[in-house]
Amino acid sequence: MNIVLFESDEIGQPLVLSDERAKHILGVLGRQKSDTFDAGVIDGKRGKATVDSIGTESISLSFDLQHEEPSLYPIDLIVGLSRPQTNRKILQEATSMGVRSLSFVTTERGEASYATSKLWTTREWRRHVVAGVVQAFTTRMPQVSFGISLKVALEAKANAEVKIALDNYEADLTLSEVDRGSDSIALALGSERGWSGAEREMLREHHFQLAHLGPRPLRTETAVVAGIAVLLR
Missing domain, CATH: 3.40.1280.10 (SPOUT methyltransferase, trefoil knot domain)
Known part of the structure; x- marks a missing residue:
């Protein structure tokens, strides 16, 4: 994944560890607590997400999405x-x-x-x-x-x-x-x-x-x- 995308209603919600995106964030990108990665909202803004915590069943993320994407x-x-x-x-x-x-x-x-x-x-x-x-x-x-x-x-x-x-x-x-x-x-x-x-x-x-x-x-x-x-x- 060159960027990790989320639906708008997923922002602020825990991401379960079984989700392919969580596997990518932790396993492929190797991100740990307080690390950032490229993220965005589908048909919305792009920016950075931060790993706030890693639990036994899910991870918590916060988002700083400032970049408005150009039209297709x-x-x-x-x-x-x-x-x-x-x-x-x-x-x-x-x-x-x-x-x-x-x-x-x-x-x-x-x-x-x-x-x-x-x-x-x-x-x-x-x-x-x-x-x-x-x-x-x-x-x-x-x-x-x-x-x-x-x-x-x-x-x-x-x-x-x-x-x-x-x-x-x-x-x-x-x-x-x-x-x-x-x-x-x-x-x-x-x-x-x-x-x-x-x-x-x-x-x-x-x-x-x-x-x-x-x-x-x-x-x-x-x-x-x-x-x-x-x-x-």
Whole structure:
């Protein structure tokens, strides 16, 4: 953990020793009474926490959180639902890179069952988002939605300044050649089997420009990271 994060209602409460964060503070960081470590409140301020006491069942902490975190990058990601293991990687990596939102959409070539996997039904997804936030040494979490249709997701980004869909088959420009602007970018990627012809037409109807990342087909999670990296240049 590059930073230890807490929910706002956990501040001032004992942290049980069985909690992974307590194990990290005491075991990995090696903190003892009166020692400090980097901490923050999810979607709140960042600063230092102090170990006030170490008991047999829990530790007590105090917080000095003064640093206001900057806003996330104005990049809204739309991704076709893929296998749960792929979605887990996307959740963590896209979050660590600072995107503002992630929308996982149903597509014609994606498996319908992906939307009802335990990743989504048990809120496991949030754990992977938090892991991405921790990796990035920040507190800001992106908005996450899942199981919505591609059409609904595209309509929700109607006001985006720049709209781009990655596609290896019909795109004429590379992503780096697209005029990316700066205020708001919506980036769409298909599921592991890509877009259907009807979905490409829908993307165009919603003013999404097709672009590619080169001639080599990439895994979805790799394309997500590469696409975000190009947009952040």
